[in-house]
Amino acid sequence: MPQGLTRELIALRVARELHDGMYVNLGIGLPTLVANFVDPSVQIIFQAENGILGYGGILETDFDQDLINAGGQPVGILPGACFFGSDASFAMIRGRHVDLAVLGGLQVSEQGDLANWIVPERGGGSIGGAMDLAAGARRLIVAMEHATPAGQPKILRRCTYPLTAQRCVNLIVTDLAVIEVTADGLLLRELAPGVSAADVAALTEAPLHHAADLREMSL
Amino acid sequence: MIDKVFPSPDAAVADIPDNVTIMFGGFVSAGSPTTLILALQRKGVRGITGIANNIGLGDKLDVLCEQRQLRKMIASFAIRASGARASLFEQQYRAGEVELEVVPQGTLAERIRAAGAGLGGFYTRTGVGTPVAEGKEVREIDGELYLFERPLGADYALLKAAKADSLGNLVYHGAGRNFNVPMATAARTVIAEADEIVPAGSLDPELIVTPGIYVDRVVLAERHVLRWFG
Secondary structure, three states, rough: OOOHHHHHHHHHHHHHOOHHHHHHHHOOOHHHHHHHOOOOOOOOOOOEEEOEEEEEEEEEOOOOOOEEOOOEEEEEEEEEEOEEHHHHHHHHHHHOOOOOOEEEEEEEOOOOOEOOOOOOOOOOOOOOOOHHHHOOEEEEEEEEOOOEEEEEEEOEEEOOOOOOOOOOEEEEEEOOOEEEEEEOOOEEEEOOOOOOOHHHHHHHOOOOOEEEEEEEEEO | OOOOOOOOOHHHOOOOOOOOOEEEOOEEEEEOHHHHHHHHHHHHOOOEEEEOOOOOOOOOHHHOOOOOOEEEEEOOOOOOOOOOOOOOHHHHHHHHOEEEEEEEEHHHHHHHHHHHOOOOOEOOOOOOOOHHHOOOOOOEEOOOEEEEOOOOOOOEEEEEEEEEOOOOEOOOHHHEEEOOOHHHEEEEEEEEEEEEEEOOOOOHHHHHOOOOOOOOEEOOOOOOOOOOOO
């Protein structure tokens, strides 16, 4: 397998998609790291689905157990922050008021279907806010490793795992590539440094079109 | 004179029988009604159908699994993606000893809100084309597919607030509102623990989040430190 980006560099690349004035929800896991790489000259308001608009950095000490992000991590709040209940929070999400959500992924299909809440052979599964965010955010980025640790593709013609939502993903950012989901299928837009389009195709089950301006990611 | 203040958490839960449905406010460590959960454990209520956002994630709900007081949970998050540090609930779920109904978090909140607001349900895009849609009506509205979801009420709701007054008006702290807010409206008997109990008239009416009409009993919360380490 080609050497891809670290999780931090995936998060850094995702952070380039956050623009001044956006309201953004970051999912648990890799997406949480995106907040660390936001350009300090832009103002992003982060929404935590447990009822905060405007939370700040993760706190290691001096924490307040009532002030946590959706991953349960203690956070600070920024000037102008506000609190609300879970019913209002998800009305906000389903009502398409959140500009961008970033979620992790187990599988994405060429139609932009997302599976990220259950590994069937492991059983159980936890949905959390993922289905509402996938169905409700105006734009959805999936940030994930391109393939499984065993080298199995995660970007497929059709998802084999139970779905989180249908036709919801707009952009996929992985350790190897940036891929846009379009009405005509998947468009390979950027490659990680040292990674070729052939490397990406070898680890992608779904067919990839190449963007006219296919280029190396700028990190 | 209305005075909803109870002398102890044990007195506040004393009439809860076996085989009832109980809502628990809270989200991980925030706004979790730990004092009342521990009173419920002491009382030994059994056959509980629990409704909560999560169980076994830094909350104290997992203690209800110690003596197998839970029959079923309705939650958005109960089984962790990784196998690390499984909760008692997760162990009992995997052993087939307790039931779990997994509900998307926003759908859970809105089903509870619908019950509290006297609505017969709602249509949502959330869950269309997923296992959540199994057995449910799907309807096209203005060119988009929506799933019909039913209201979800309970016999009791156990809540956590920052301050309560003797009329049951509640204010919260930080992200402690979460499911406490809709659950306050959706159970026949609503019991709130609060870090501070004040006389009626001392909370600013402009800032009250849960109006006292919804709340039946108020009790002083004990201090319990909760922390979730992922």
